[in-house]
Amino acid sequence: GENVEQHPSTLSVQEGDSAVIKCTYSDSASNYFPWYKQELGKGPQLIIDIRSNVGEKKDQRIAVTLNKTAKHFSLHITETQPEDSAVYFCAASKASGGSYIPTFGRGTSLIVHP
Amino acid sequence: DGGITQSPKYLFRKEGQNVTLSCEQNLNHDAMYWYRQDPGQGLRLIYYSQIVNDFQKGDIAEGYSVSREKKESFPLTVTSAQKNPTAFYLCASSMRGSDEQFFGPGTRLTVL
Numbered sequence: 001g002e003n004v005e006q007h008p009s010t011l012s013v014q015e016g017d018s019a020v021i022k023c024t025y026s027d028s029a030s031n032y033f034p035w036y037k038q039e040l041g042k043g044p045q046l047i048i049d050i051r052s053n054v055g056e057k058k059d060q061r062i063a064v065t066l067n068k069t070a071k072h073f074s075l076h077i078t079e080t081q082p083e084d085s086a087v088y089f090c091a092a093s094k095a096s097g098g099s100y101i102p103t104f105g106r107g108t109s110l111i112v113h114p
Numbered sequence: 115d116g117g118i119t120q121s122p123k124y125l126f127r128k129e130g131q132n133v134t135l136s137c138e139q140n141l142n143h144d145a146m147y148w149y150r151q152d153p154g155q156g157l158r159l160i161y162y163s164q165i166v167n168d169f170q171k172g173d174i175a176e177g178y179s180v181s182r183e184k185k186e187s188f189p190l191t192v193t194s195a196q197k198n199p200t201a202f203y204l205c206a207s208s209m210r211g212s213d214e215q216f217f218g219p220g221t222r223l224t225v226l
Contacts, residue, residue, distance in 0.1 A: 032213040043204055043217035099164050100213035104156035
């Protein structure tokens with residue numbers, strides 16, 4: 001099955017700095033890569049996603065890059081703010097019997113210091 | 115939390131008791147999912163259902179059971195056979211054939 005590795009497990013930055021979280025996956029058939037943000041005590045919220053036919057996608061301060069050859073993808077957050085502090089999860093998924101079942105990384109706890 | 119509700123937010127049970135967690139969605143989504151989250155770990159799939167009256171086991175189904183009698187509801191029962199039931203449980207849903215999942219707020223279950 002799919003295996004997703006996520007690094008680092010904890011990331012501490014100063015407000016205004018950039019943050020980068022990296023994930024690798026093992027199944028070359030995976031073709032959808034979402035990123036979720038989870039605030040304390042809440043469910044994950046999709047913040048950005050990328051599909052295997054695209055190399056990069058941006059949404060304001062957030063960007064995701066995908067390298068299919070190397071099987072890795074990354075989340076980039078620029079100009080970090082204290083409200084960006086949360087746990088971020090990457091995932092990789094592919095179609096299976098009509099459903100997409102993602103495999104999640106272990107999460108990165110991002111702390112943005114004011 | 116996108117039209118998915120989970121209740122209650124916190125749940126306490128004694129060891130050896132079965133407990134049912136509620137998940138309801140008003141998004142008209144066909145597929146629903148249950149995940150378990152433990153500290154420092156990613157989300158692990160327990161069960162999922164693509165249509166009413168049908169469901170499949172995920173990676174860690176042992177000790178859990180589900181039903182899907184209505185499109186909008188997918189309750190999860192944590193049985194006494196689950197050896198380590200204390201965890202944060204998340205329900206999600208998606209349109210059938212869609213890869214985007216929407217999550218509920220979660221239920222934190224503590225077994226004493």
